[in-house]
Amino acid sequence: MELPSTPVVKSSRLKSAVWNDFERVKKGDVMVAICKHCKKKLSASATSGTSHLKNHLIRCRKRCGRELTQQVLVVRGNQKDSTFNFGSYQFGQDLSPMELKFDQEQSRLDLKFDLERSRLDLARMIILHEYPLSIVEHDGFKRFVENLQPSFKLMSSHIVKSDCLQIYGNEKQKVYQILDKIPGRISLKADVWGSSQENKFLCLTAHYLDAFWAPQKKILSFVMVDPNQEFSVAEVIVQLLMDWDIDRKLSSVTFDDNFTNDVVFRIRDRLTQNRLLLNSGQLFHVRCAVNILKLIVQEILEAIHEETHKIREIIKYIKSSEGILQKFNEIAQQVIGGTERCLYLDCPSQWNSTYFMLDSAIMCKDVFRHLQEFSSSYAPLLSDAEWEKVGVVCSYLKLFVEVNTVFSGVKYPTANLYFPDFCDINLKLVGWCNSSDLFASSLALKMRSKFDAYWSICGLVLAIAAILDPRYKMKLVEYYYRQIYGSNAQDYIKDVASGMKDLHNEYAVCATLTSFDHGLPCEVQSSNGLNAALPIDNDSRDRLRGFDKFLNETTDNQQIISELDKYLDEPVFPRNVDFNILSWWKVNAPKYPILSIMARDVLGIPVCTFTSESAFSTGGRVLDPNRTALEPDILQALICAHDWLGTELEDFKFKTSPHKHALSSDHSTNCFGSNRGSQLLSPYLLG
Template sequence: MARIMTQLDILSKDAMGAGASSVNVVDHKGEIIAKAIESCLVDWGIQNLLTVTFDNATGNDARRISDWKGVIMENNFLHVKCNAHILNLIVKEGLSEQNKSISRVRNVVKYVLSSCARTTYFKAYVDKVKLDTRGLLSLDVEMRWNSIYLMLNTAVKFEKAFSRMYIDDHKYFKYFLDSCGKIEHPSSEDWRDVNVFLKFLEIFYQTTLKFSSTLHVTSNTFFHELFNLQSIIVNYSKCDDFLLTGMAKKMKGKFDKYWGDFDVMNMLLLLVAVVLDPRFKMKYVKFIFKNYYNFVERCSKSIKVTDTLTSLYNHYKKSIVGTSCETIGDQTDAVSEVSAMYTSDVWQSQWDKFLEKENNNIDNKPDLDKYLEDDVEKIKYFNILTWWKASFERYPVVSRIARDMLAIPTSIVASESVFSTSDRIFYCYRSSLSPKTAEALVCSQQWLRQHLHNVRLKIFYKKFKILK
């Protein structure tokens, strides 16, 4: 049975304490997933829904909930696709021709980790070749490229130990000799290739961590990472190293397929999130478009972003009753007229009245126009949520849009990993564990984590009391 994990951007205050949930589904068809999402929303009592973030399969469709009464913008932006999944497809496409080198390195790691005796014996060779490293070998999950990166990144540090073991250890040598060529030991060329594209993959690994972060806002940083990756892929596709050039060209094909067209992907909201970052605004979006698109394309894309933001503003303005900026102008006009009656200097009174009207014209502007016209913030250490909280009075409507746009998660990896423990517990060398033993391992791990968490809380409270 599969599980569906979704990150929901909820606009209902009652949903703040709803928590995460999982629903068993029989398959990954769009209709089944839509029913599961609807079931969760009904169970939580949620009506106001802006977006749902889940993977990018074309069959995934949430139209079942598009006719809800409390939907926002008629669910035009309902489906936000998991960008970490797309990045996974892009990187795996680039690695597809390097499977031989990766498989050979994976084989030696599997051999060492297959038993405690082999692991102990391998450590002796690490000491023998005098490797100064504290890292430990880790086996990857082949369906997740970032775990492949971590495995390779650790394994290359022990290249000398593997080579020495291949020369001195008869059993280790015989293991690869008896395979009749099916299992090959990594050659010096394999290690060289792994080292070359590890430097390339590290950029994508760091991007994956940023997409799946849970400790800070991700929606306003997505396009910075996106265009940075585009530049890197284009540059590597033109470099002298044929290995990196081949990888980059294959990646570029996948990149253009998933991220090349705004109409295919629901990325306009994520562009709006960039505009709602006061350090960048619409100026940054136009700057990026200018560097990547021709005149016609960048004008078209800029208009789409502006129209989307304007539509959101009009929708939110209708839903907000009695904003503070709507009554300021009338009050100040009345004050200026009264003060003019008791002014001895006629010219001075008229000048004051003129200034009052000018100020009123500024205050009566839509706060979206004021926000876009104001200078961008130049702050080194910046907390975007704190900034919008402090700017609520100046931009009452836009701040509500920002509150919801910045809550959009760009990835479901963080929630999905909570349930995807099977590949990390069971692999070919552990597949013989009995169900009772496997259950004991999982439950013990969870208990130890909770126990450690409770211990840390007790230490924190003790320190807090002392400080207090």
């Protein structure tokens, strides 16, 4: 039975501030202190002191929660600026300074809220996750923020836009400084995007290898252009190069099929006039490797358009009825021993799925014939000649599916990856063109025409990249060219060797001039015996630049020549799956100082303009209608900033869930959204 308690009048001796939170009562003959917050009873005898009472207040959750809530209410009622300090409002005024400090640290009462920082965090969140600018006007978001942080003042979408533009400006300056300090040259990737309003947008992306030989990319611009005005497009690209101050360190530009040769020649002529390109732009013009495969595949599929439509309708018909499907499975079990890989219906916007459909249909052609006997309304069958055409096409498509799978399976493909596969395609085309089958040979000739147009532009670039692979060197060029060109192979091999040597000599000259330009003043012994600096006359230095180039071109400079020859004469590196070409050049850069500079630039060329997700898509790049509605300045800001902040998002993911992040095979984000036939920008950036 609990003894009745009797309140004790506060005596003059109870001077400790702790009694503001306790009520001292007498229960029987015992003095008890009852916490005013959680009602817990503690000893309050004259000999027990107050230390245990103070310790309880530190741990009392109800007291801490109540005080923090009161402070928030006080702050809300006394907002004067954008920065608030919850620790400035002190409870327990009777506590000593030491007690108050300890109490605040334990109760986390020294929290700060920065409105300006929170606004920028919100804008960064919208950029990173592609949320609409109008999210700040959604009722659900308003309620969430109000309950989470009542001190945060929500703004309009127009203010969010200005915050996003501010972040874009700050990040652009950082990217500018990064590009200014990279050790090598920059390769660009130029893509043209369409829109629902038939507008065209130029996306310009910089690719390079950083100081640690790691592949990097930065989207530099996303601007509206008119591809029909070729002079205007060329001028826009040249102006963007100058704005970013990378026209002097440009290595190459990889164009998609939206750019005509006239546009490319205009840009190259502008840059070569100012002597900004190495070796008169030998590596400047690059065409997208995956795009040429798409063009060839489109030629192949067009040749059997009607047959493909029939097969697609047959599969749809069989799948439309459970009875017909069951009968098909029974016949397939008898004829081919099962229904595995059968009845594969393609997605027409993904050309590799069309190959899988045709390939599986060939296996089931006898099943289709038997099924016709049990269904009078069966879809029309293919003739034997049509099935033969489908078989030829499947044999062609198989190669391109395999090659494209290799390209799309690498997150950051280096330029050396493409030469062997394109040589295989070249060899196959030679054989297909000589086929006795009229359909097969005529189709191969059309494919060959498209491939040769690409090879004439990019063959040398791909060959040089392969030579810079220590597993291949010139041996791979000799191996393939002898098979492709037969008796004329030696002439083509000499052209590649000459191009490799000329480019290397150009790098050697640039390295010499760079070393000279950045040299320290010469120190000479003065007449009085003291060291004096002899300044270099700028005019004299400029006059000798031509002499340096003449010396490198006319003198048998063993140091320069021997570096390339030494690399080529050494045995090739053993081929194995663990080989990393960038790591190899990073380690061997001191051994090949000039050749490694060249390798850094060549291997960093983006031979493909498509992402791995869209490698098999038959559609083009199209802006989502919501994105098209955005103003040009905010559209560019959101797309570029999303790309630039991607590394920050990856770092945050790693900090919050490092184990999950480490298991992921690809942490890159696609600022252009998902691919649905055409590559679409995300619909969630409507202002």
